Amino acid sequence: MIECSSALHSILYPNRAFTKPPIAKFSLSVRSQPLAGFPGWSLTTGMAFLGALFGCFIAVPIMLFAALGISRRNRVVTRHIERFIRWFLIACSCLAILTTIGIVMSVLFESIRFFRIIPIPDFLFGLEWSPQTAIREDQVGSSGAFGAVPLFAGTFLITVIAMVVAVPLGLMSAIYLSEYAGRRIRTIGKPLLEILAGIPTVVYGFFAALTVAPFIRNNLGFLGMDVSSESALAAGLVMGIMILPFVSSLSDDVINAVPQSIRDGSYGLGATHSETIRRIVLPAALPGIVGSILLAVSRAIGETMIVVMAAGLAANLTANPFESVTTVTVQIVTLLIGDQEFDSPKTLAAFALGLVLFIMTLVLNVIALRVVRKYKEQYE
Amino acid sequence: MQGLIKSKTQTNYFTMLENDNNMPPTLDDSLNSPDFRTLGEVTVPRPIMKTKNVNVFYGEKQAIYNASLDIGKNEVLAMIGPSGCGKSTFLRCLNRMNDTIDICRIEGEITLEGEDIYGRNMDVVLLRARVGMVFQKPNPFPKSIYDNVAYGINLHGLTNSKSETDDVVEDALKRAGLWAEVSDRLNQPGTGLSGGQQQRLCIARAIAISPEVILMDEPCSALDPIATAKIEELIDELSQMYSICIVTHSMQQAARVSQRTAYFHLGKLIEVGSTDLIFTNPGHRLTEGYITGRFG
């Protein structure tokens, strides 16, 4: 626990106090100008849109059900209303597609504008990231550098640390809970892990920044290692714990899908419990487990609050977990939470990063979901 | 999702126990009397396994009542009876497969070559290596054919070299009558074989570690007639080397493969005798009722 005055606090964590840009305080008035790519709708149009939205999704079903109740006697009317209900249901289902389209559009358009300024190869393969554009035109380095490799590397590093924590712990606790634990431990252990899953990420972020990071810094610092107060290790460790229940419950599902008959076959040959698990159950469940891990990786990559609060802002290209690194999500947040005009490459870069993030997680999810589904079909 | 593992066998047994209510009414009140005795010869001159006064409970419910039955060396013993009569339960007691079910409790004495298999000195791993088992549904591991057979060998460290293992695998597959069909695709998954082949693979897997007794739990119930015929042939051959205890729901099968037959009814061992005798001249009315098809 840290026991010190605020002054010391700011000495200990200079980055937290000073280098992080002040969060958009009083930023209400800024950025009301719309994106150049979109038609500028006024507030009233927005409100009208909202009214329509609420009308569609709340009033329509109520009206329909009411009408259905009144028209119980009249077959023809009932049939018409029923058809209407069906269309309403279909419309609701299509909202999922609309959302996806909305996501793609919102990140794609801005990204295209960004890539007009910064060429794609420079963005994807550039080794330097310093989006701070100068205020005056003639200032040196006013263009900023938008090479995203350090961000990808940072994201990768933290994700790897998180997975190193989450996969063994999650898998082993799932195995223990489903294979070994008695009823008592199971009824206690499972909900406890679920609590871990239910804790908001901002809480993990606070914990990582205020408890875990100083702990690592102080303890490993004594070992003669130079540990940054915003080390990748702290963020990765805490993220690993956050993902642990995710891995655990997914692999629990997967392990339980392995049919008992196969286990019995192994026991029948004189295998011990762990031999059966290690040599029969886990290999059989491997595709499903790999799928779960991919889902977990996708989650780690997209996780925002822990890294925003516990990882740094400096885009270091390093593989040293004790150094401070930054991630894609951290940069999206910092780029969009400042006060700057909307057309600068700095702001647009956030959308380009968003596009990359979306594609990465989408690919991982599609593969993972397909693998898991195939795996489960195999034993159905 | 409930999530917590509920062993599939366990659910099976629960449904099985519930089925008891649908059983035909007891034809003989003497079944419920305390001095009920199994008809026929329960003992044999050269036993490999002996069971004495075995009672099995699932929680509160009793599944087997006082069963005593010997398995002779190199004989094929068939266990028949209406479904839910406890024959599978009894079979699973013989290599302690019921240990995996938490609520299962077993009383009585079961010995293998004179050693108490529930005794302190008996290790369950060793026991299961000596008393192999073939299950109702073919359950090859999701591994290659070779690995399926080599699994038990490697587990127990029975061989010292790869070539030795190869030999044992080949021998087991040959004895299971599968070698000719699979010798060219040993590295392909065992799950890709046909049902009958899968079951023979499971038999090969069991005999690869040279057990003394092989327990078979309705090994042909999931197979077509041709595959069944092959397995039955195989059982006949295997009985020269091993003692075999087979549970079957098919009386014809019992008649074809076994030397001795035991008839179970509602958890009680009603009658034991040479197969010829049981099928031609059953001593108990229940046995007669079952084999003549009045219930089943």
Place this chain on the structure above:
Amino acid sequence: MSQVEIIQRGIRRRYVVEGMFRACGLSALICGVVFLAFLLITTFVKGYTALQQTYIGLDITPMEEDFDGAVTEETLRRADYGALIKRSLREAFPDVTRRKEKKTLYRLVSSGAQHELRQKLVQNPGLVGQTTTFWVLADDEVDMYMKGNVNVSIPEKKRRFKDHAIELTKRLVQQDRIQLRFNTPFFSRGDSREPEQAGIKGAAMGSLFAILVTMLLSFPVGIAAAIYLQEFAKTNRFTDFIEVNINNLAAVPSIIFGLLGLAIFINLFGLPRSIPLVGGMVLALMTLPTIIISSRAALAAVPPSIREAALGIGASPVQTVLHHVLPLAMPGMMTGAIIGLAQAMGETAPLLMIGMVAFIVDIPGSPLDPGTALPVQIYLWADSPERAFVERTSAAIIILLLFLSLVNGLIVVLRKKFEKRW
């Protein structure tokens, strides 16, 4: 060597491995649980002190001169209450004369104290001319010192709370002018730069409005979509596509939904930034997949025999679903929906994107007033350097967690009460 002997030889080693494997599993589980306990305990230890707040009792004698000679409503509002407080402090510590020391003295009292004083006097002008003991908020440094959060062993130079301030505080304690009281401002105020004046009510109201919007939008839509996909849709390319879409949306990082909200709701539709309405809409889109998936599971759990029975007596498919399937599946659907809401309640990243991080003092009165949300408030406070904000952040976390556990308790109750087995 016989086979039995070979097996027996290896058996001991195999059991050792068995034991180790089992121990590994148990320790993994314990690891997770210990971490959970550690997290909860440290948060609680850091945060529970925020339930109390240090108050300083000042004998204040407002004179008519302080109100330009005439006590009217207007002069009462305009008067310099800071001067009143300073005067009272000087009277309490007549020996403090040097300018720098006086400054330290004045800073013991929160800058918000004058507003409190104004409020009290405006409400009760009769207090003018009398000496009354007013209990006003102490500065956050004093508060931290009183709660033992200031490490006195650190050299003064590195300390924000200087030796002189400590001495003055000690004297206040001797004079019985310091009290720890229940921290009402924390529960009744909006955000503030000064930790002692900062409260969570603004954030809580913002959260409430956002969640209300989320609920209103995502419940009907999610349930309707689930009904269509589970009960009416034929399996074809289109419905397959919808399904793939939903499953993928469930795994899209939440920050991407924030980008969607920023680009579509704010820039395209021109909705104002920072309002809970937009936040709620973004959260609704985010929770929709969760709600659809769990609602479908609940519908799938209703046995087909019930549908067949209804169809068999001549009900239309829509009637079958509305009259028979839906009521049976409702508890399960509700559980899923509440799980989605709990998730939305703790979500931060998308709200950052749509500007709900702005520093807003006023407590929002409707979903259209600018506001923030509880998790965002936690993030904002966690980023503030003052030591006193650590305590408030932890307290806000405790409240958020309490709220979430209440919601989860509701889920458990729902499940227990309506759990059906067919």
